[in-house]
Amino acid sequence: MAESVRTVKRQVEDCLSIDSRTMRKNGVFGDHPIGTWEWPEYESRLNYSFLDSTLTLQFSINGQTESQIVNTNTTPCNYGHHRHWFLCPGHECGKRVAKLYLVDNKFLCRHCHKLNYLIQQCRKTLVPVVNMSRIELKLNWPSGGLVPQHKRLCPPPHMHKKTFALLVSKYEEYEQQRDSWRGSLIDKLKSRL
Numbered sequence: 248m249a250e251s252v253r254t255v256k257r258q259v260e261d262c263l264s265i266d267s268r269t270m271r272k273n274g275v276f277g278d279h280p281i282g283t284w285e286w287p288e289y290e291s292r293l294n295y296s297f298l299d300s301t302l303t304l305q306f307s308i309n310g311q312t313e314s315q316i317v318n319t320n321t322t323p324c325n326y327g328h329h330r331h332w333f334l335c336p337g338h339e340c341g342k343r344v345a346k347l348y349l350v351d352n353k354f355l356c357r358h359c360h361k362l363n364y365l366i367q368q369c370r371k372t373l374v375p376v377v378n379m380s381r382i383e384l385k386l387n388w389p390s391g392g393l394v395p396q397h398k399r400l401c402p403p404p405h406m407h408k409k410t411f412a413l414l415v416s417k418y419e420e421y422e423q424q425r426d427s428w429r430g431s432l433i434d435k436l437k438s439r440l
């Protein structure tokens with residue numbers, strides 16, 4: 248049987264990103280308009296320059312030099328300070344954002360890159376759990392996702408065998424989804440430890 252392929256959204260946590268707040272703290276928009284921005288944990292860096300509200304980024308990926316221009320603007324905040332924002336350079340985007348993520352050689356906002364947060368992936372594991380609970384109720388099974396094998400073999404009185412078989416197979420499908428999503432989530436969390 249062919250394996251089914253599920254499209255997984257890329258995750259924010261897996262991407263290099265630049266943050267206008269951290270850049271401001273490090274003087275990128277002020278005293279240090281030219282320099283190198285580093286991600287020591289990824290052994291990565293890029294060159295930047297900031298002039299007339301425009302941030303120019305230069306970096307190399309697989310030996311190829313890329314450069315990208317990101318416009319910025321500011322909004323006033325307390326005590327006469329200003330908050331700096333990136334204007335997402337995505338095609339027809341221009342959203343004012345604090346963070347841009349590097350995917351496919353481009354820094355864009357998370358909407359443009361269709362990035363997802365790990366927490367949303369967590370929620371996804373709840374969907375099969377909820378569906379499992381519904382079936383447990385219907386079949387008068389113990390709740391909590393731990394249904395012993397023998398219970399899966401005897402339909403309750405008055406239930407058609409076919410209906411029962413269908414519910415059991417649905418249940419086992421959700422069970423598999425839950426386990427595989429849980430497994431991949433645990434792997435991801437472990438890789439961050």
Ligand SMILES: [Zn+2]
Pocket residue numbers: 335336337340341342355356357358359360
């Ligand atoms: Zn965007």
